[in-house]
Amino acid sequence: MHELSICRAITKLVECHADGSTVRIVRLRVGELRQIVPDTLAYCWGLVTEGSDLESAALEIERVPAAIRCAGCRHVHTLTEPILVCPECQGRDVEIVSGEEFLITSLDLMEV
Numbered sequence: 381m382h383e384l385s386i387c388r389a390i391t392k393l394v395e396c397h398a399d400g401s402t403v404r405i406v407r408l409r410v411g412e413l414r415q416i417v418p419d420t421l422a423y424c425w426g427l428v429t430e431g432s433d434l435e436s437a438a439l440e441i442e443r444v445p446a447a448i449r450c451a452g453c454r455h456v457h458t459l460t461e462p463i464l465v466c467p468e469c470q471g472r473d474v475e476i477v478s479g480e481e482f483l484i485t486s487l488d489l490m491e492v
C-alpha cells in the first residue's frame with residue numbers, strides 16, 4: 381500500500397517544519413490523476429501517526445480536478461473521465477495542465 385509510505389514521508393516533512401510545535405491540521409493538495417485514494421490516505425495517516433507527536437494532527441485533503449489543454453485548438457478541458465482526447469476537435473495532442481499535484485499546502489500549529 382503506497383499510501384503508507386506517502387504518509388511516512390509526510391510525517392517527516394511535517395515534523396521538520398513544525399520544529400517542535402504541536403500540529404493541528406496538515407493540508408494536502410492532491411491531483412485526481414494521482415493514484416491516491418483519500419480515504420486510504422487518511423486511514424494510513426492514523427496508523428503512521430499513532431503514538432507519535434502528530435497523533436492529534438488532522439489530515440485535510442483537497443482534490444484538484446484534472447485538466448488538459450489541446451495543442452491543436454488550445455481548448456482547456458476539465459476531465460470527468462481519464463480520457464486524454466480534446467472534446468472540441470478530438471485531437472490527441474494534449475498537455476496535462478492540472479491533476480498531477482501532490483503537495484503539502486499548509487500546516488496549522490497550536491498556539492503556545
Ligand SMILES: [Zn+2]
Pocket residue numbers: 450451452453454455466467468469470471
Ligand atoms: Zn482541440
